Amino acid sequence: MTVHTTSPQFKTNAARALADTQLQKALGNVKQGFIDKRRAAAEKLPEFEALRDSARDIKNHTLQHLDLYLEAYEGKVKASGGHVHFARTAEEARGIILGICREAGARTVTKGKSMIAEEIGINHHLEANGIVPVETDLGEYIIQLRNEMPSHIIAPAVHLNATQVEQDFRRVHTHLDAKRDLSEPVQLLTEARAVLRERFLAADVGITGANFLVAETGTSIIVTNEGNGDLTQILPKTHIVLTSIEKLVPTLEDVSQILRVLARSATGQEMSVYTTFSTGPRRAADSDGPENYHVVLLDNGRSSMLGTSFEEMLRCIRCGACMNHCPVYHAVGGHAYGWVYPGPMGAVLTPSLIGIDKAGHLPNASTFCGRCESVCPVRIPLPKLMRHWREREFERHLTPATIRSGLKTWGFLARRPALYRVATRAAMGVLGLAGRAKGRFAWLPLAKGWTKYRDFPAPQGETFQARWRRERHRRSA
Amino acid sequence: MSASASPGAERRMKPRVALFVTCLVDLMRPSVGFAAVKLLEDAGCTVDVPVQTCCGQPAFNAGDRGTARDLAEQVIDAFRGYDYVVAPSGSCAGMIKAHFPELFDDDPNWLPRANALAARTYELTSFLVDVLGVTKVDATYDGTVTYHDSCSGLRELGVRSQPRRLLAGMDGVTLVELNESDVCCGFGGTFAVKYSDISGAIVDAKTKHVSETGAATLLAGDLGCLMNMAGRLSREGKAVEVRHVAEILAGMTDDPPIGAAKDPRRPLTRT
Numbered sequence: 001m002t003v004h005t006t007s008p009q010f011k012t013n014a015a016r017a018l019a020d021t022q023l024q025k026a027l028g029n030v031k032q033g034f035i036d037k038r039r040a041a042a043e044k045l046p047e048f049e050a051l052r053d054s055a056r057d058i059k060n061h062t063l064q065h066l067d068l069y070l071e072a073y074e075g076k077v078k079a080s081g082g083h084v085h086f087a088r089t090a091e092e093a094r095g096i097i098l099g100i101c102r103e104a105g106a107r108t109v110t111k112g113k114s115m116i117a118e119e120i121g122i123n124h125h126l127e128a129n130g131i132v133p134v135e136t137d138l139g140e141y142i143i144q145l146r147n148e149m150p151s152h153i154i155a156p157a158v159h160l161n162a163t164q165v166e167q168d169f170r171r172v173h174t175h176l177d178a179k180r181d182l183s184e185p186v187q188l189l190t191e192a193r194a195v196l197r198e199r200f201l202a203a204d205v206g207i208t209g210a211n212f213l214v215a216e217t218g219t220s221i222i223v224t225n226e227g228n229g230d231l232t233q234i235l236p237k238t239h240i241v242l243t244s245i246e247k248l249v250p251t252l253e254d255v256s257q258i259l260r261v262l263a264r265s266a267t268g269q270e271m272s273v274y275t276t277f278s279t280g281p282r283r284a285a286d287s288d289g290p291e292n293y294h295v296v297l298l299d300n301g302r303s304s305m306l307g308t309s310f311e312e313m314l315r316c317i318r319c320g321a322c323m324n325h326c327p328v329y330h331a332v333g334g335h336a337y338g339w340v341y342p343g344p345m346g347a348v349l350t351p352s353l354i355g356i357d358k359a360g361h362l363p364n365a366s367t368f369c370g371r372c373e374s375v376c377p378v379r380i381p382l383p384k385l386m387r388h389w390r391e392r393e394f395e396r397h398l399t400p401a402t403i404r405s406g407l408k409t410w411g412f413l414a415r416r417p418a419l420y421r422v423a424t425r426a427a428m429g430v431l432g433l434a435g436r437a438k439g440r441f442a443w444l445p446l447a448k449g450w451t452k453y454r455d456f457p458a459p460q461g462e463t464f465q466a467r468w469r470r471e472r473h474r475r476s477a
Numbered sequence: 478m479s480a481s482a483s484p485g486a487e488r489r490m491k492p493r494v495a496l497f498v499t500c501l502v503d504l505m506r507p508s509v510g511f512a513a514v515k516l517l518e519d520a521g522c523t524v525d526v527p528v529q530t531c532c533g534q535p536a537f538n539a540g541d542r543g544t545a546r547d548l549a550e551q552v553i554d555a556f557r558g559y560d561y562v563v564a565p566s567g568s569c570a571g572m573i574k575a576h577f578p579e580l581f582d583d584d585p586n587w588l589p590r591a592n593a594l595a596a597r598t599y600e601l602t603s604f605l606v607d608v609l610g611v612t613k614v615d616a617t618y619d620g621t622v623t624y625h626d627s628c629s630g631l632r633e634l635g636v637r638s639q640p641r642r643l644l645a646g647m648d649g650v651t652l653v654e655l656n657e658s659d660v661c662c663g664f665g666g667t668f669a670v671k672y673s674d675i676s677g678a679i680v681d682a683k684t685k686h687v688s689e690t691g692a693a694t695l696l697a698g699d700l701g702c703l704m705n706m707a708g709r710l711s712r713e714g715k716a717v718e719v720r721h722v723a724e725i726l727a728g729m730t731d732d733p734p735i736g737a738a739k740d741p742r743r744p745l746t747r748t
Contacts, residue, residue: 011674371632414548
């Protein structure tokens with residue numbers, strides 16, 4: 001792991017995000033757009049729920065036989081003239097990619113959008129070795145100019161507004177007329193296209209991710225809306241597919257089913273604008289395509305999730321629906337999570353990949369509202385898996401001492417109904433009396449987190465169980 | 478109530494219901510428990526209140542599976558032998574219905590008992606509507622109300638139409654829908670204290686939507702969410718009355734709303 005991690009400072013990150021008015025405005029857009037579009041797309045397709053079941057089952061089946069499908073996939077890629085490289089760690093993956101780039105004599109590398117590339121920090125590694133990586137997805141291009149991480153897995157620059165992008169373009173595109181008009185988003189888009197076109201043509205190597213790998217054909221598949229992925233993988237002499245082992249599916253038929261829930265869950269589109277299949281290097285009769293085709297398959301901790309309850313997380317197809325529907329993500333945005341993957345899927349995956357000791361806040365910073373699970377196209381029980389992380393923390397005594405001792409006291413009382421009745425009766429009597437005049441407390445000891453933002457309603461005084469026994473006694477007397 | 482058992486029916490024909498009152502109602506707002514009892518008795522049930530403490534959800538969600546199991550066993554034992562178990566909370570009913578079986582999935586001794594309890598357990602409004610077929614309650618309430626769908630009830634138990642149907646059948650009540658009524662209020666148990674900044678931001682968005690409705694009263698089916706929203710509304714100085722939906726449905730609104738003083742003339746202002 002080399003990507004800088006601020007997950008341990010989640011609370012500080014969150015507080016900063018909440019105070020950032022520009023960010024808060026940008027996050028409002030997440031709330032508006034994605035949710036309504038997904039709902040409309042799902043409602044329009046009568047078999048949508050059945051397709052979610054099917055997508056879940058296909059991924060489960062694949063994960064249960066992952067070794068076999070990886071082997072079959074590798075065989076097919078080789079048969080089509082490509083190479084498969086297995087990388088156990090991020091470091092190994094970086095080494096393999098640098099080796100391929102050096103062999104290709106690469107000076108510049110174009111990149112399609114890939115979260116695995118973020119996970120292994122490939123850009124910095126290439127730069128450090130004298131190779132220029134150029135992000136070609138518009139959002140990724142923008143955040144590369146700003147030296148930032150994506151804040152969302154499908155909308156990397158969703159935390160920014162057009163004015164910020166304009167400032168970045170003026171700062172970086174100094175070869176263009178300083179007085180040009182960039183007041184409209186379409187002007188920004190046009191400028192990025194023009195700048196990137198030259199980069200596409202000059203690149204020696206193109207790196208893309210993969211949404212799916214098909215075992216029966218050795219095909220890798222990317223879904224994009226900008227077409228940049230196609231130019232990245234077709235124009236340079238060498239194409240590297242940088243992806244991870246859980247992207248496997250058995251057949252093209254399986255992929256065609258999962259694709260029907262992917263874009264609908266992500267952006268509400270029926271299909272993304274481009275769905276691109278690539279199988280090996282160009283053949284003699286092909287009019288275009290790369291001469292060299294490499295697949296780098298990253299493990300980086302994933303295989304250790306197999307056979308555990310976290311195996312379910314490996315079904316994830318990276319649609320982003322969980323974060324689009326998450327009240328915590330809406331409040332703090334993606335950067336607060338402090339590593340590559342934000343939102344509910346990040347809260348489950350990140351501890352698996354960087355350790356619960358570093359990422360402990362992530363599965364705890366959830367209200368368990370369950371909205372993420374309700375929209376997940378492969379039905380990952382995200383709250384349950386976050387709870388499993390909390391259980392691991394509890395077992396390892398990583399749960400904060402205040403929470404632990406509070407729970408212990410509560411558990412002690414709750415296991416002893418008679419004592420509980422006496423204790424709660426006394427406590428509520430006192431609290432009820434103290435809060436009688438106003439009906440609420442603006443401040444309470446031990447509840448500062450609560451009373452910082454809201455009053456604490458006073459109890460009515462007598463407990464239900466005390467009053468019930470008293471009144472029923474009277475009733476039956 | 479329209480669907481109550483006929484007066485001539487034999488006593489033993491009445492469904493025997495155990496009220497799982499929930500810790501929060503037990504400790505903070507017993508009037509909700511009595512409202513639940515009234516609704517159940519009006520609908521023809523015999524109601525009993527077994528000695529009880531907590532369903533174990535706080536421990537379960539904090540990762541303390543051992544304590545959660547101990548408390549779950551206690552609940553399973555205490556609530557044996559009833560036809561139904563009903564809770565005025567989607568969260569606690571959801572714990573019993575959805576998560577007790579999960580807690581014992583590796584225990585062949587307790588799992589059948591957990592499953593049996595789960596099958597008999599209901600959230601109050603869904604029990605009234607889905608099981609007893611109640612369409613009209615014997616109460617009136619004069620005013621405009623809005624309704625927040627608490628997460629566990631909504632997504633674990635499918636409670637959405639039931640409280641609305643019961644409210645729609647009441648004279649004098651106008652229900653104005655809350656924008657994003659299905660979005661979390663930011664309570665989340667200990668989340669509200671552990672991540673208070675985030676929780677504060679989420680409840681702030683919720684109370685904005687509540688204000689937009691112009692409703693005089695905010696209702697929901699879970700006291701945790703209600704205390705969170707009521708606490709925020711009173712901190713903002715907003716004079717919205719906050720009550721558990723059972724109080725309105727039972728016509729038991731003599732007690733002051735959640736977080737309000739006994740004296741109704743006392744204005745709700747920042748303290």
